Amino acid sequence: MKMTKFFAWFAIAVGVTYFFVPLAGTFEFSLRMRRGEYSLDAYGSVFSDVQFQQTFGFSMLMALLTIVFGMLLVVPTAYWVRLRLPQMRPFVEFVTLMPLVIPAIVIVFGYLRLYNSASYIPFTGSLLGTNILLVMSYITLSLPYMYRSVDTAMRTIDVRTLTEAAEILGAKWPTIMFRCIFPNVMSGVLSGAFITFAIVIGEFTMAALLNRPAFGPYLQLVGANKAYEPSALAIIAFAITWLSMGLIQLVSRFGKLTQSRP
Amino acid sequence: MSTASSSFIDRRTIIDWLGIAPFLIFALMFLIVPTLYLVSGAFFNAQGQFTFQNIADLFTPTIMSAYWISIKVSLASSLGGALIGFFLAWAIVLGGLPSWIRSGLLTFSGVASNFAGVPLAFAFIATLGRTGLVTVLMRDWFGFNLYSTGFNLLSFLGLTITYMFFQIPLMVLILTPALDGLKKEWREASEILGASNWQYWRMIGLPILWPSLLGTSLLLFANAFGAIATAYALTGASLNIVPILLYAQIRGDVLHNPNLGYALALGMIVITGLSNVLYIWLRMRAERWQK
Amino acid sequence: MPFLALANIKKSFGQTQVVHDFNMAIEKGEFISFLGPSGCGKTTILRMIAGFEQPSGGTIHIAGQDQTRLKPNQRNIGMVFQAYALFPNMTVFENVAFGLKVAGMPKAEIEKRVKEMLKLIHLEHLADRYPYQMSGGQQQRVALARALAPKPQVLLLDEPLSALDAKIRVSLREEIRQIQRQLGITTVFVTHDQEEALSISDRIVVMNAGRADQIGTPSDIYNRPTTRFVASFVGTLNIIEATIVDPAAGTVMIGDQTIALRESIADKTGGETISLALRPEAGSLSESAKGDTALTGKVVSANFLGSVVRTRIAVGKNTVSFDMFNSPDLIMPAPDEVVTLRFSAGDLLVIRD
Known part of the structure; x- marks a missing residue:
């Protein structure tokens, strides 16, 4: 014993050393800008950079769009698979896990060749089209995480009973979706949203190869x-990632609180 | 009567399938077709004729060594991550440590497993680079010059150490619940039947954990194999690994043959795909005893 | 020298003492049950015999050898757990063979012994199944075979039946008892189910708050409980409050009725209140029933429970329950009807604690 x-x-000691030394080293290095003393000059320089503000703003917007459209795709699909097409579950789960296996650079390479300005669907032919393609690529990247967190949240509520109850009360499809299902899987939606945010905000490969002025x-x-x-x-x-994960914990704790009284 | 009911079933089936149509269209457009396009492109030349020449052209020293370094880094960082991650997960679940260590490590792992890409490269440059904290402290305190030993952050070892920063936490996150699932009674039953601690782990603990260990290791491997941002920010285009080579090819056709780029991508898919098949096969063997 | 001797066993977890100075001598081949509610310390004692817990004080001897400080894997004890605890990654055969394998027994001998054990539990045909492919009752029989395969000195059963269906529970407990007799193995069985303990034990230890309230044969425990706790935990006993009229004559007053006890209460004083125990099956309403004592009361309720009819009558401040066997021509007592309950004075026990 x-x-x-x-x-x-x-x-634990080995782990803590391995994880904290790089962080401490980075922090120490970031304070060394002024010769001979520690200062926050490097941070000042970063925040006052116009490019920083622009690219960060752009990536924030992309993250937001990814979350909104990603959830509009994932929540109804997860709901429908649970309710009406349980036999499709393995297939859908397999597809959502594919982005973990197919490298991002391969996926974006495919986009560039498939949707170039000379193709039938010339996404990359216009600025708007390229931005749309970037959001789609981000949805693809975050698909495994979004689907999993939403599906987990759906398992804890009984989707079928909830739907039948709403139908008996005369609810129409949009009402069921947005008034019954979304609010009840909110903790899963939010966890998925924050992890998507953490992935998208500093993403490099897609943005660089699609030539968009993103943060990565x-x-x-x-x-x-x-x-x-x-x-x-x-x-x-690191602070942004920490914030996203902290919010996930907060949300899941809150989710547990509301679900403990069924 | 029969026609009415069958048309009713048909309508219902159609509605059922319409429900996941958006998802299917999305998956086809942004995941499956682009991938298949590359895969098929690898078998055609610039004139649109079927050929194996692109695949054969992969077997040049530059490309082969790029694959080899990529596989080595991915394998080393996933095995290292799996091993250290396993011990950390074991320590917080079965080590009898205070509970705040467990929650602290799990929270940190959630953050660190998502801390990858360009900033991670910065962190390791600031730590183990030529003027990094650890390098400087070793020189000033112990008079030890890390870089005189041949160590280089922009190398196989450097990349492996860097990648493990997100590999280890990922392992901890997936393995902790699996270790929680080991019932106390299994250990007690083996103990009272005369088994030693080592026998318990060899004959019961590890065989039960094997599927999750294996699955996570594969995930870590694919994770490292496709990663480009960290390596690119660490080394620029100087390190010859497959994703960086492909990146350069996409940007400027450094291979002077666009269809060779397809073959390069196909190679990546084949390797991650093969590791997946291997995983599924091993998992099926390991899970004979499960439902 | 008893085979399994527990002497002055104490156990505390932090500030709370869960076992107080426990003593017990178990003979070879005996089947002992530890009976009590959850948290009474019965499982803790079992786990100390197994070696999973270290006693805070006292000694454990098996066959004259001090086992107190030995690790579980040095003790040669068999144990069956509540939740089966079969190794899920092994077949039935491998599970039963496990203890033999780690002991380094040659392969051929292992095979022979495992087959013998599977025959004992009548599951030879399921040797290649995995635990998830079997019912709870089958799994628990395999767990029993696994525990017995290395020929342990003592068999410990930690509520092995509580996760099973009622019907399987009864048949499996009979099977356990029959195998135990056949092998003559000293067995300690922990349960919170009094029927289980009464039906299969040589002796029962009734545990209450870390102490043994009473140790005795099933019939002792049931018919002559020595404490109020034992009386109320084992069976559904009536506790009747009575006031002593004459200690020497043994007469007491219940409500406004005076009856004579057979048991001596000469040590008590007149006017003192005492508690009497009466089993529900001891009384009868029939005029012809033999019985030297009678209590008259008003029927509160009569409930049909299948094989018996349970009637509750009010006598003074007490409510007394009694059971009558069901028969087609039985007339159920009606509420508020005044009836006379007849029983033998010997069935009334004085509770002294």
Whole structure:
């Protein structure tokens, strides 16, 4: 028993060292901009950069659109599969897991060849089309996470009974969807939304290859040209990720509270 | 009567399928067709004739070494991530540690598993780069020059260490519930039947965990194999791994043959696909005893 | 020298003491049940015998050997758990073979022994099944075979029947008892079900709040409970409050009726209130019933329970229940009817605790 405890503490110590040293190193590095003393100059430089504001704003917008349209796709599908097409479950689950196996760079390569300006559906022929394609690519990337969190939330409520109850009360399809199903799987929708946000905000491959002015390519550009700002940006990115995950925990805890009284 | 009921069934079937039509169209347009387009493109030349030449052209030293380094990094970071992640998950579930350590580690893992891409590269440059904190401290405190040992962050080892930063937490997140599922009674039953701790793990604990261990390791492998942002931000285009090669090819046709790019992509799909098939096969064997 | 001796066993978890100074001597081949409500310490004692818990004080001897500080895997004890606890990744055969395998027994001998055990539990034909492919009752029989395969000195059963359906529970407990007799293995059985304990034990230990309230044969425990707890936990006993009229004559007053007890209450004083226990099956309404004692009361309720009819009558401040066997010509007592309950004075027990 003592040996067990010793090894457990040892494993934790190794883990903590491995995880905290890079963060501490990055933080320390980000403070070194002014010679001979620690300062927040690097952060000041980052925040005052117009490009930072623009690219971050663009990625925020893309993330928001990804979440809204992604959920409009995922929630009805998960609902329909549970209610009417349970035999399709394995297939749909398989498809939603494919983006974990097919590398993002392969997917975007396919887009570029399939939807170029000379094709039948020339997404990349216009700015709007390219932006739409970027949002679609982000939905694809976050599909595994969104579908899973929504489907998990649907398992805890009895979708069928809920639907039948609404139908007996005379509800129409949109009412059932937006007044009964969405609110009840809100915790799953929100968890999926935050994880999507964390993935999309700094995404590099899709944005770089579709040539959109997003936050990810901007980060790469700063990394190639500046010394201290990248560390500050890494700390900021870590803080954003932490915030998203914190919100997921908050939401799931809240979800549990409301569901504990069925 | 019979015609009426059959047309009713037909209508219902159609409605059922219409319900997931948006999803099917989306999956076809943005996942399946683009992938198949590349796959089929790999078997045609620029003139549109069927050929195996693109596949054969993959077997050049540059491309082969790119695949080899990619596989090595993915394998090393997924196995390392699996091993360390397993021990961390074991420590918080069965190590008898205070509960705040468990919740703390799980929260942190949720964050760190999503902390990838460009910022992760920055973090490791600031830590293990030539002027990074650890490099500098080792030099100033111990007079030890890390880079004189041949270590380079822009190498196989450097990339592996960096990738493990998101591989380990992912393993912890997936394996913790699996370890929670090991019943206390199994351990007690084996103990009272005379088994040692090691025998318990070898004959019961690990065989039961095997499917989740295996599945997560595969996920980690695919995760590392397709990752480009971290490597690109770390090394620019200097490190010869498959995703970076493909990236350069898409940007500027460095291979001087667009259809060779398709073959490169096909190679990536084949490798992640094969690891998936391997996983499914091993999992089926490992799960004979499950429902 | 008893085969399994528990001497002055104490156990505390932090500040709470769950077992107080427990003593028990179990003979070889005996079937002992620990009976009590949850949290009474019965499972803790079992786990101390197994070695999963260390006693805070006292010793455990098996066959004269001190086992107190031995690890579970050094004790040669068999145990069956409440939730089956079969290894899910192994077939029935592999499960039963596990203890033999880790003991390093040669393959051929393992095969022979496992077949023997599977024959004992009548499951030879399921040797290649995995646990998930079997019913709870079958799984628990395999668990029994697995525990018995290495020929343990003592068999521990930790509520092995409580997860099963009522019908299987009865048949499996009979099977367990029959196998135990056949092998002559010393067995400790923990249960909270009094019927289970009464039906299969040589002796029963009734546990209450970390102490043994009474140790005795099933018939002792049922017919002569020594404490109010035992009386109320084992069976559905009537507790009747009575006032002593004459200690020497043994007469007491219940409501306004005076009756004589057979048991001596000469140590008590007149006017003192005492508690008497009466089993529901001891009384009868029939005029012809033999019985030297009678109590008259008003019927509160009469409920048909299938094989018996349970009637409750009010006598003074007490409500007394009694059961009559059902028969087609039985006339159910009507509420508010005044009836006379006849029973033998020997059936009235004085509770002393």
